[in-house]
Amino acid sequence: MCILTYLKMMNLFFTKNTLELDTYLATKKCVIIADARTNGFCVPVAKKILPALQQAQLIVIPAGEENKNLDTVHFIWEQLCLLQIKKNSLIINIGGGCLSDIASFAASTYKRGLEFINIPTTLLSMVDASIGGKNGINFNGIKNCIGLIIPAKKVYINPIFINSLPEREIKSGIVEMVKHSLLSSQSDWQKALHNNHIQQWCNMDNITIASQFKNSIVLQDELDEGIRQSLNLGHSIGHAIESYSHESKNVLLHGEAIYYGIWIELLLSRIIYNLDTTIINQFKHLGEEVLGYRKIAIELKNLLPYLLADKKNSDTINMSLIAAPGQLKIKTTVSVEQVQIALEEYGNN
Numbered sequence: 001m002c003i004l005t006y007l008k009m010m011n012l013f014f015t016k017n018t019l020e021l022d023t024y025l026a027t028k029k030c031v032i033i034a035d036a037r038t039n040g041f042c043v044p045v046a047k048k049i050l051p052a053l054q055q056a057q058l059i060v061i062p063a064g065e066e067n068k069n070l071d072t073v074h075f076i077w078e079q080l081c082l083l084q085i086k087k088n089s090l091i092i093n094i095g096g097g098c099l100s101d102i103a104s105f106a107a108s109t110y111k112r113g114l115e116f117i118n119i120p121t122t123l124l125s126m127v128d129a130s131i132g133g134k135n136g137i138n139f140n141g142i143k144n145c146i147g148l149i150i151p152a153k154k155v156y157i158n159p160i161f162i163n164s165l166p167e168r169e170i171k172s173g174i175v176e177m178v179k180h181s182l183l184s185s186q187s188d189w190q191k192a193l194h195n196n197h198i199q200q201w202c203n204m205d206n207i208t209i210a211s212q213f214k215n216s217i218v219l220q221d222e223l224d225e226g227i228r229q230s231l232n233l234g235h236s237i238g239h240a241i242e243s244y245s246h247e248s249k250n251v252l253l254h255g256e257a258i259y260y261g262i263w264i265e266l267l268l269s270r271i272i273y274n275l276d277t278t279i280i281n282q283f284k285h286l287g288e289e290v291l292g293y294r295k296i297a298i299e300l301k302n303l304l305p306y307l308l309a310d311k312k313n314s315d316t317i318n319m320s321l322i323a324a325p326g327q328l329k330i331k332t333t334v335s336v337e338q339v340q341i342a343l344e345e346y347g348n349n
């Protein structure tokens, strides 16, 4: 590993680095941004384990994907102005992926960019959203339509925050860990299949492996021009499912939508790259038996407007698929007919 990569890896702080982080925070003028739920559940815990945060100022935004929009960013900018926050302040994002996506976007654009630290409080954010610097908001009905890639100064991962996280949110995070195992290697995929209980996925070792995996991919391709796109496995279809679910009564969490997205993209991986059917069956088994997910109806006509508008695509649908666990196939052009065939197979399975 080269020295630059090593130093960047050091930006991930874990429970064992708590004192080191607190010492660093004590030298800064900190502003916490939390959402209404994490302000109640997580900010008091963060202040207890990182006493340097006790003096921090606080901005609270509404929770939830429906608030991942320009109004919330506008509110944060207003609060930063009201608090007279200067360029040398440090923003501390305490929350899940939604909070860090919005708050890092607001921080990165205020006064041409404030430094920020992510303290992820959902499993999904610990292993994925808080790492890699992608931020932004939904706009014009399109997920993550507006945003930047600006890495956090540091990311502090401490599973203590999961204690107050609802089980549905924990499962949503596990889906991204499952995706990491599929992308990593055949042996990591086989190891993942041994995690038969939700609690096994949430242990410090598994969270560390998954967050370091994400970090290692990001460090090879920070600007998302090559290998980083492999992390989009399940996300082309998954984002369309998630966006459509927000139009219907049955709103899905991010990880839930990505679960169905991965399933359908694994079917496309079989159609295009001959992915072994065993892998698809193992994935389904994990979803059904460990996460308790059940099949939902998915229709092409509902996905198509989102698939064709997705920022990752031009006039064709570009996807990141796999030929086998660890064999990544980014920038695959997929036809609408192939999506239709995969959806039929999904329906019949």
Ligand SMILES: NC(=O)c1ccc[n+]([C@@H]2O[C@H](COP(=O)([O-])OP(=O)(O)OC[C@H]3O[C@@H](n4cnc5c(N)ncnc54)[C@H](O)[C@@H]3O)[C@@H](O)[C@H]2O)c1
Pocket (backbone or CB within 6 Å): 035, 036, 037, 038, 041, 042, 063, 064, 065, 068, 095, 096, 097, 098, 099, 100, 101, 121, 122, 123, 124, 125, 128, 129, 130, 131, 132, 133, 134, 135, 144, 161, 162, 163, 164, 165, 166, 169, 172, 254, 255
């Ligand atoms: N930037 C990236 O690279 C990236 C990657 C993956 C996902 N994302 C984004 O992340 C978002 C999903 O993030 P998420 O799943 O973390 O959801 P979230 O941030 O919406 O949090 C889910 C809910 O849990 C609450 N919550 C958070 N931590 C809690 C805790 N410890 N105890 C109790 N309640 C808690 C939140 O207030 C919220 O109501 C999506 O918008 C997705 O697009 C971004």
